[in-house]
Amino acid sequence: MRFFDLLGQESDLSRNQRWGHYLTVFFGLFCFVIAINLRDNILYATVEYVNVEAGIRVNYPVGWLIDINGQGYIFRARDVSRIGYKTTLQISTIPLAVGIEARNILDDLSLFRSLRLSNYKILSIQPYTLPDGESATLMEYVFVSDDPNPFLEAVPIVVTGRDILTIRRGQAILITFLADSQTYDADLTIFNRFLSSSDF
Amino acid sequence: MLKRVAILGFLPWLLLVLIWINAQDSDPSAPPFDLERIQRATVFIMQARTTLDKPLITCVSSGTLVSRDGLILTNAHATVTNPDCPGDRLIIALTVRPGEPPVPTYQAEVIQANEGLDIALLRINREFDGRLLNVDELALPFVELANSDQVQLDETVWVLGYPGIGDDPVLIARSVILGFTAEPSGGAKSWFKINVDEASDISVISGTMSGGGAYDRSGRLIGIPTTAPITRQVAVSVCQPLQDTNGDSLVNQNDVCIPLGGSINVLRPSNFARPLIRSASLGLNIETISLDARPSTPFVSITPRISNLFFAPSVINNAPSTVINSLPTGNSELYLFFDYENMTSNTIYELLVTYQGVPSPIFSLSPVRWSGGQSGLWYIGTNGQPLPNGDYEFTLFVDGIAAASPKLLRVGGPPTNDPSFSSLAFALIEGNQAFGDGYVIATGTTATARFIYNNLENGTPWTAIWYYNGVELSPRGGGEWFESNLSGSQTVSIFSQNGLPPGRYRLALYIADRLAALSDFTIAGTRRDAYPLIFSNTGFAIADSDTEALTANRIDNYSNPADALYFLFDWSRLAQGTRWRVRWLVDGTVFYDQEIAWNGTEDGQNFLMRLTAPERVPDGTYQVELLIDNVLLQSELFEMGIGQLPIDPFARAEGIQLRGQILDSATGIGIPNVTFMLISEDYSVGDFEARQDQLYAIATTDRNGRFQIERPLQLNAPYSVLIAVDGYLPLPADGVEVDENTPNPLEMTLYLTRDGS
Numbered sequence: 001m002r003f004f005d006l007l008g009q010e011s012d013l014s015r016n017q018r019w020g021h022y023l024t025v026f027f028g029l030f031c032f033v034i035a036i037n038l039r040d041n042i043l044y045a046t047v048e049y050v051n052v053e054a055g056i057r058v059n060y061p062v063g064w065l066i067d068i069n070g071q072g073y074i075f076r077a078r079d080v081s082r083i084g085y086k087t088t089l090q091i092s093t094i095p096l097a098v099g100i101e102a103r104n105i106l107d108d109l110s111l112f113r114s115l116r117l118s119n120y121k122i123l124s125i126q127p128y129t130l131p132d133g134e135s136a137t138l139m140e141y142v143f144v145s146d147d148p149n150p151f152l153e154a155v156p157i158v159v160t161g162r163d164i165l166t167i168r169r170g171q172a173i174l175i176t177f178l179a180d181s182q183t184y185d186a187d188l189t190i191f192n193r194f195l196s197s198s199d200f
Numbered sequence: 201m202l203k204r205v206a207i208l209g210f211l212p213w214l215l216l217v218l219i220w221i222n223a224q225d226s227d228p229s230a231p232p233f234d235l236e237r238i239q240r241a242t243v244f245i246m247q248a249r250t251t252l253d254k255p256l257i258t259c260v261s262s263g264t265l266v267s268r269d270g271l272i273l274t275n276a277h278a279t280v281t282n283p284d285c286p287g288d289r290l291i292i293a294l295t296v297r298p299g300e301p302p303v304p305t306y307q308a309e310v311i312q313a314n315e316g317l318d319i320a321l322l323r324i325n326r327e328f329d330g331r332l333l334n335v336d337e338l339a340l341p342f343v344e345l346a347n348s349d350q351v352q353l354d355e356t357v358w359v360l361g362y363p364g365i366g367d368d369p370v371l372i373a374r375s376v377i378l379g380f381t382a383e384p385s386g387g388a389k390s391w392f393k394i395n396v397d398e399a400s401d402i403s404v405i406s407g408t409m410s411g412g413g414a415y416d417r418s419g420r421l422i423g424i425p426t427t428a429p430i431t432r433q434v435a436v437s438v439c440q441p442l443q444d445t446n447g448d449s450l451v452n453q454n455d456v457c458i459p460l461g462g463s464i465n466v467l468r469p470s471n472f473a474r475p476l477i478r479s480a481s482l483g484l485n486i487e488t489i490s491l492d493a494r495p496s497t498p499f500v501s502i503t504p505r506i507s508n509l510f511f512a513p514s515v516i517n518n519a520p521s522t523v524i525n526s527l528p529t530g531n532s533e534l535y536l537f538f539d540y541e542n543m544t545s546n547t548i549y550e551l552l553v554t555y556q557g558v559p560s561p562i563f564s565l566s567p568v569r570w571s572g573g574q575s576g577l578w579y580i581g582t583n584g585q586p587l588p589n590g591d592y593e594f595t596l597f598v599d600g601i602a603a604a605s606p607k608l609l610r611v612g613g614p615p616t617n618d619p620s621f622s623s624l625a626f627a628l629i630e631g632n633q634a635f636g637d638g639y640v641i642a643t644g645t646t647a648t649a650r651f652i653y654n655n656l657e658n659g660t661p662w663t664a665i666w667y668y669n670g671v672e673l674s675p676r677g678g679g680e681w682f683e684s685n686l687s688g689s690q691t692v693s694i695f696s697q698n699g700l701p702p703g704r705y706r707l708a709l710y711i712a713d714r715l716a717a718l719s720d721f722t723i724a725g726t727r728r729d730a731y732p733l734i735f736s737n738t739g740f741a742i743a744d745s746d747t748e749a750l751t752a753n754r755i756d757n758y759s760n761p762a763d764a765l766y767f768l769f770d771w772s773r774l775a776q777g778t779r780w781r782v783r784w785l786v787d788g789t790v791f792y793d794q795e796i797a798w799n800g801t802e803d804g805q806n807f808l809m810r811l812t813a814p815e816r817v818p819d820g821t822y823q824v825e826l827l828i829d830n831v832l833l834q835s836e837l838f839e840m841g842i843g844q845l846p847i848d849p850f851a852r853a854e855g856i857q858l859r860g861q862i863l864d865s866a867t868g869i870g871i872p873n874v875t876f877m878l879i880s881e882d883y884s885v886g887d888f889e890a891r892q893d894q895l896y897a898i899a900t901t902d903r904n905g906r907f908q909i910e911r912p913l914q915l916n917a918p919y920s921v922l923i924a925v926d927g928y929l930p931l932p933a934d935g936v937e938v939d940e941n942t943p944n945p946l947e948m949t950l951y952l953t954r955d956g957s
Contacts, residue, residue: 003659045774065877067892071336080890080898101515115332118406119552139786148337150294150305155872 059197085180094172117143131196137167160184233419241265244302247287259285262361262412270324274411312476315545316571339910346420348469379585385571393465393898407461429459432886479791489808519719522622537579550597621717642732645756646691667706738769738840757839785823823916855912859908860948879920885932928952
């Protein structure tokens with residue numbers, strides 16, 4: 001039986017070879033970082049949307065279907081490639097009267113939704129701080145979404161929503177995020193990125 | 201040679217066999233249009249009310265979707281709540297799958313109705329469970345209206361509706377137009393008479409199909425099958441108990457029942473519904489602001505009365521041309537005139553005609569709602585269908601009871617040379633000059649009637665009787681006839697030194713004791729040229745309030761957005777009870793048409809009407825017309841904004857319906873919740889920037905992977921398709937084009953391949 005003393009084996013690499021190893025490892029790490037960056041760029045690539053009239057600038061994910069002519073909102077982006085409920089980012093503006101508080105707007109919104117959305121239920125209402133440090137109000141809720149086409153056998157989906165209400169320049173800005181309840185937590189990062197890259 | 205003969209002899213047989221096979225392939229009763237779309241657009245309507253926390257169905261009928269966002273055209277008698285059909289909600293059931301009974305899906309509300317014409321327009325506004333609905337999200341199949349004035353005699357039509365109380369699928373009855381029924385409310389084509397074709401599977405169209413639709417060869421709606429069930433006469437109505445309404449654990453005749461009506465043999469032409477649809481689709485609302493000129497309070501019903509039945513061979517401005525007791529061979533027009541009193545829009549009337557003692561469905565009119573006023577002169581006429589020689593008996597029923605003695609008429613033989621009066625026309629006489637248009641004349645001291653006489657021998661006794669608001673005026677005119685010719689024209693006048701008061705007049709002419717001619721006319725306004733000046737200072741105004749509108753300048757155009765458009769006019773010498781008509785049009789299409797009895801003072805200023813819409817008054821060219829006795833007395837035009845209505849991109853119902861299934865290519869199983877994007881013809885997939893306004897339509901697959909594009913594809917427009925789904929390779933396609941040879945609906949099966957990366 002023969003034993004090899006690996007640890008005790010003396011290195012016979014030259015300095016160039018040693019630097020070669022270091023550079024290889026460094027290059028590997030560099031490529032890895034580049035790959036991660038490329039992947040992130042692809043996965044989290046965004047498109048800028050500016051609405052001068054409303055005073056908003058947002059960055060929404062590439063490939064999402066945007067609608068700027070809808071009723072009740074000035075911007076909406078939906079992930080139509082998603083199987084299941086189409087994750088949605090939406091911005092609305094609400095005119096304010098003197099003496100109106102954020103809570104009044106949310107109550108009005110909830111009343112409206114309770115008449116239209118199935119099983120609408122508020123989960124929480126709490127203060128929130130926007131990435132730019134401004135204070136806002138956060139409301140989370142759930143409802144059951146159904147395909148409006150009565151001729152298809154669509155199965156309803158439970159949706160979790162999040163509204164962030166902030167008051168700027170005398171008007172209320174409502175930023176809404178809607179996602180399938182099963183993927184809501186995972187998708188929340190999309191919303192957070194959207195929020196941090198937006199100006200209102 | 202023998203071989204050639206054999207081949208030539210065989211060819212005709214082969215041709216015959218091919219023709220036979222071809223004949224077997226085509227079903228003669230099958231409609232030539234997209235039947236499935238129309239079946240889906242046909243809805244079942246249940247009127248319901250809640251009693252003791254329990255919903256109770258009180259009436260059922262059929263209806264038709266006429267817009268993608270849920271406008272439903274149907275009858276008023278089963279949907280507008282009334283004592284015979286009480287309710288607090290309307291439940292709409294759709295045919296989800298052809299061949300199956302309808303499924304309750306929505307609730308609706310009545311937004312427009314004309315109870316007399318028995319037409320109502322509903323709007324789907326709630327989910328079945330009562331949740332409010334965003335109608336903008338609806339993309340329901342709907343039908344377009346045909347121009348029902350172009351319907352021809354003997355034309356084949358297809359009638360669709362639900363034949364039972366909810367457990368039957370949509371029924372299609374191939375029928376044929378037998379003739380037309382005339383009434384003052386709609387002229388020569390007030391009703392289409394239909395008969396079920398022998399090729400159809402059924403023999404009669406049941407009463408619950410009332411409110412459904414009748415379609416021409418192109419699949420456009422030409423009429424609404426209509427009959428009003430007579431619930432007040434239980435013995436003659438069919439009524440089906442459906443629920444245990446009295447809580448005795450039994451469902452029997454002691455429970456509230458659903459009136460089903462008898463059978464249907466008439467269609468209300470779809471053109472009657474156009475004003476309602478136009479105003480509903482634009483959200484236009486007309487209100488009469490002037491307090492002293494609103495329609496009078498609802499009439500408290502007392503027993504309706506019908507009297508003075510007589511026949512006329514033709515009609516001039518809703519008046520009989522002459523009065524006849526028999527009709528020569530070869531005529532296809534006949535009108536039964538009568539006086540009526542105490543009628544309301546809830547009154548149900550019916551005409552039963554027997555020919556040689558046998559009821560004739562061709563000339564009878566099944567029970568329908570009353571579309572006239574409270575009292576006056578009315579007619580029911582038949583035209584288009586030649587009347588065979590023989591004896592006819594006409595009986596009018598009101599609310600199921602014979603309202604007058606039957607009127608007899610013999611058809612046959614050559615034209616008679618009996619003395620006659622005909623073609624009454626009226627004028628105001630001033631300074632030996634005649635003023636007036638024939639049926640509406642200005643106030644003055646002398647009114648004259650010109651008429652034609654035929655075969656009248658000297659010495660024949662004749663009488664002229666004038667009436668004012670139903671009361672006979674004295675003295676009577678007439679005496680012994682004396683003229684130099686047997687035939688010609690003559691006049692008869694009425695004079696009042698103090699002036700003839702405004703109101704409704706009638707002249708009845710008799711030869712011996714026989715009524716020979718009769719006509720009503722109106723005296724109103726003051727003399728101005730040939731026509732009376734009744735309505736003056738007419739014009740439009742834009743104002744922020746009703747009060748402001750009274751002093752605002754009259755204008756004929758306005759370029760800025762406006763919340764309300766006002767129409768004003770002054771009036772003079774207009775007696776209470778005079779029936780006047782106001783008609784609003786936008787871009788040439790009527791959206792408001794109402795004839796009511798004048799309820800205001802005899803003279804006045806600033807009669808105010810207000811037009812509003814949910815947001816603002818839409819751009820367009822508006823027109824208001826004022827009429828009395830079908831005579832147009834005033835008309836004004838107004839341009840709002842660009843003077844043209846905005847184009848509705850969803851107004852077309854025709855085209856190719858696209859639907860299909862998206863499957864996993866590996867498993868062959870449908871993929872649920874996949875988005876199918878149809879890019880409009882202006883963009884290719886390469887141009888598509890994921891903008892909603894670049895899409896023609898969008899759909900999502902159901903649990904079986906099935907999808908349906910509700911907006912029909914237009915012919916020869918190159919669309920693009922894009923399906924991009926997480927986990928699958930994207931499926932883009934440009935140049936998706938349909939033409940007249942494309943099957944409708946177009947079924948598409950698409951396979952998605954999993955993305956292996």
